[in-house]
Amino acid sequence: MRNVFPFCFLIAIFFPLACLAEVAEQDVSSPQTDQSPPPTPLVPDEPVWNSFHGQLSGQKYSPLTQINTSNADQLELAWEYRTGDVSDGSGELPTSVWSATPVYANETLYLGTPFYRIIALDPATGEERWTFDTKSSLEALTQPALKNRGVAYWEAENPVEGAACQKIIYLGTMDARLFAVDADTGEPCENFADSGVLDVNQWNDTNDRWPLSLLQPPTVTGDHLILGWAGKDWASSQAPPGSVFSIDARTGELEWTVNLISEDIREQTGTANVWTAMTVDGQLGLVYLPVASPSPNFWGGNRTQSIPLATSTTAVDIETGEVVWSRQWVHHDIWDYDTSAAPTLMDITVDGENIPALMQSTKMGFLFVVNRETGEDVWPIEERPVPAGNAEGEVYADTQPFPTKPEPLLDQAEKPDIWWAADAIGFGECSRLFEELQYDGMYSPPTTEREGVLAFPASAGGVQWGGVAFDPQSQTAIVNTSHITQYIKLWPRDEYEGQEGESGNEEGLYPQEGAPYGVSLQVAENWLGMPCWEPPYGELVSIDMKTGDVNWRRPTGESQKYGFYMPGSMGSPTIGGPAVTAGGLIFIGSTMDAKVRAYSLATGEELWSDLLEAPVVANPAVYEHEGRQYVAFIAGGNTIIKNQLADQIAVYALPE
Amino acid sequence: MAIHKHAGAVTLILASLVGFGIALYFYLMPLTGVNGTAGALLVVVSSLLMVIAGLVLYRVPSGTFALLVRVLTVLGTVGTLAAAWFLHEFWLMAAMAIALLGVIIDSVSAKGGARP
Numbered sequence: 001m002r003n004v005f006p007f008c009f010l011i012a013i014f015f016p017l018a019c020l021a022e023v024a025e026q027d028v029s030s031p032q033t034d035q036s037p038p039p040t041p042l043v044p045d046e047p048v049w050n051s052f053h054g055q056l057s058g059q060k061y062s063p064l065t066q067i068n069t070s071n072a073d074q075l076e077l078a079w080e081y082r083t084g085d086v087s088d089g090s091g092e093l094p095t096s097v098w099s100a101t102p103v104y105a106n107e108t109l110y111l112g113t114p115f116y117r118i119i120a121l122d123p124a125t126g127e128e129r130w131t132f133d134t135k136s137s138l139e140a141l142t143q144p145a146l147k148n149r150g151v152a153y154w155e156a157e158n159p160v161e162g163a164a165c166q167k168i169i170y171l172g173t174m175d176a177r178l179f180a181v182d183a184d185t186g187e188p189c190e191n192f193a194d195s196g197v198l199d200v201n202q203w204n205d206t207n208d209r210w211p212l213s214l215l216q217p218p219t220v221t222g223d224h225l226i227l228g229w230a231g232k233d234w235a236s237s238q239a240p241p242g243s244v245f246s247i248d249a250r251t252g253e254l255e256w257t258v259n260l261i262s263e264d265i266r267e268q269t270g271t272a273n274v275w276t277a278m279t280v281d282g283q284l285g286l287v288y289l290p291v292a293s294p295s296p297n298f299w300g301g302n303r304t305q306s307i308p309l310a311t312s313t314t315a316v317d318i319e320t321g322e323v324v325w326s327r328q329w330v331h332h333d334i335w336d337y338d339t340s341a342a343p344t345l346m347d348i349t350v351d352g353e354n355i356p357a358l359m360q361s362t363k364m365g366f367l368f369v370v371n372r373e374t375g376e377d378v379w380p381i382e383e384r385p386v387p388a389g390n391a392e393g394e395v396y397a398d399t400q401p402f403p404t405k406p407e408p409l410l411d412q413a414e415k416p417d418i419w420w421a422a423d424a425i426g427f428g429e430c431s432r433l434f435e436e437l438q439y440d441g442m443y444s445p446p447t448t449e450r451e452g453v454l455a456f457p458a459s460a461g462g463v464q465w466g467g468v469a470f471d472p473q474s475q476t477a478i479v480n481t482s483h484i485t486q487y488i489k490l491w492p493r494d495e496y497e498g499q500e501g502e503s504g505n506e507e508g509l510y511p512q513e514g515a516p517y518g519v520s521l522q523v524a525e526n527w528l529g530m531p532c533w534e535p536p537y538g539e540l541v542s543i544d545m546k547t548g549d550v551n552w553r554r555p556t557g558e559s560q561k562y563g564f565y566m567p568g569s570m571g572s573p574t575i576g577g578p579a580v581t582a583g584g585l586i587f588i589g590s591t592m593d594a595k596v597r598a599y600s601l602a603t604g605e606e607l608w609s610d611l612l613e614a615p616v617v618a619n620p621a622v623y624e625h626e627g628r629q630y631v632a633f634i635a636g637g638n639t640i641i642k643n644q645l646a647d648q649i650a651v652y653a654l655p656e
Numbered sequence: 657m658a659i660h661k662h663a664g665a666v667t668l669i670l671a672s673l674v675g676f677g678i679a680l681y682f683y684l685m686p687l688t689g690v691n692g693t694a695g696a697l698l699v700v701v702s703s704l705l706m707v708i709a710g711l712v713l714y715r716v717p718s719g720t721f722a723l724l725v726r727v728l729t730v731l732g733t734v735g736t737l738a739a740a741w742f743l744h745e746f747w748l749m750a751a752m753a754i755a756l757l758g759v760i761i762d763s764v765s766a767k768g769g770a771r772p
Binding site: 564565594 | 686
């Protein structure tokens, strides 16, 4: 054998040096480590509110106890801030709605506005630290209003001292651009896509008549941004087909795409997208997608084929984008029953068995509970027969899934009872309307006949993007719901053209171009705007997740019209959602009366309230900064529940 | 019981004036919960009408016209009070309650209990 010792010696010397050189080169051009960040625990040990729902689990839970049931009544306004980014639509700009939750990270409070600016504030004083303006054109390209649900935050697992963009804030725009800026300075991250701007519309390659609007911040998990988008609802049969992207948090490179509609029918339909937040189980390596309904939303004759991922909760592998399991909550959805909120992940004990569960709230007022590892039922979900219709070209689903536990938040078995006061003041108007509305139970399909079909609930929900909060200590779920009766009528194309009216936010006339029918969606009310159906109009519900039984339920908020408040016992429709704390509290805005409240988690008793300039239509944020606990509400308003808009963030704390 | 001839009307005028001021505050000021709303504007107008009614009754304390004005004023104060309840303008409710009292006093004085 030849003497290879000298050769081996050289390899032993030079190979490590070569490796070091490679690492050094990486440090200079793209400061990063190959070490993957550890998975985020379901319930973080420390208080975390660095995403839309507080934590990646979607629990909206804070372990902080400084504010608790014994002192919540002492809460006072610590500071407030006005962004200046609000429009009532009377000028050149479209109406704005602001359904955002502030993000607390990097010892800073970050906001995204409906004018597509990022604002960084001191969490203790509200003093502005920096702002960044995307300079987006302020046009309502896909929505009836300018919309924004805030920003997302990422930080490197092992940040490089002195390097830029080791912590990044992301904001999406109506025209499908994702901006990445340094969380400390607000300067664009040059290494992210095109000098800090990613054109997501480059991946809009089918039915690309409208851009993929980025109104919900991306979900950040490890070094991935999981990104959905919002489409233009109700306008056309054909729309961009649903897709979700995984993007490298540092570079903006596309890692994978999940297409939610199969290739063979993508061109003839669209949406079935993910416009709301998502949740992540880092231990399982899964991201959970709440998928919306396909287009057009109220007629399905162009999509009679099965679209199994539409109106579903779909679990996807974070690393590969592979669909691991999926549960469809509405088969052949023709009611616009988008899965409107991120599912809430929870570890629960049912009949002595520990279950890694997931609760999916829905616009229908159903709460589906499944094993988040497998998608299997925790409590039985039954397929039950539902009514069919007679619209041209339709092939209706024979059955729909109904959860057995928890019980539905609304009783949809029969037409809701008529509210006598509205009927009397309308001289029988409500009675006459209800007689003209078809209803054969839940999932009665839209029709051309008479005044249409009664929908209870309809597209306004039920439960919207605020989702379900969860207290892991008591295994209690908290959810707010609306009780709204609408009616849906299909208009043959020639009759639709002669209709007068506007397209509003979850109400009005919508063309559904390409379909044989346009559609009208109206709230069942009398000439004075009083709801025709009996109260309550909104509730807050507490559910024991060990049994699936309701602990308590109560009306929340006060409905308001023309300034007049209805009695508190009637409740208010709600948009937005709660947060819960280890201090035994529920914090929530969400109601028409523009009030924010604290309730007892155990009893539902109202402990505190304050009035803001507009309804809070997202979840509050709960954070601790320099030893003081704060609760932050964004009072932006949303025309779904009321024409009252603002640009206010109000932050509360106990007196110092 | 002798009542000053104009006591009721004066009470009505003053209470309605205060009510008008309260209603205007709630309509104009932010963070009252009803600012800028049609309901808040309605009670601004109605309380102002009560002031005018009080002035009319002060000048024309008797006769059919005065009777008509009193009836309408009772309806107006009760209606404004009810509206104020739905608007959560509780100080306006108090003002309208006093205004209503003023109308009642004015009615009694018009029946002959007034001291010249």
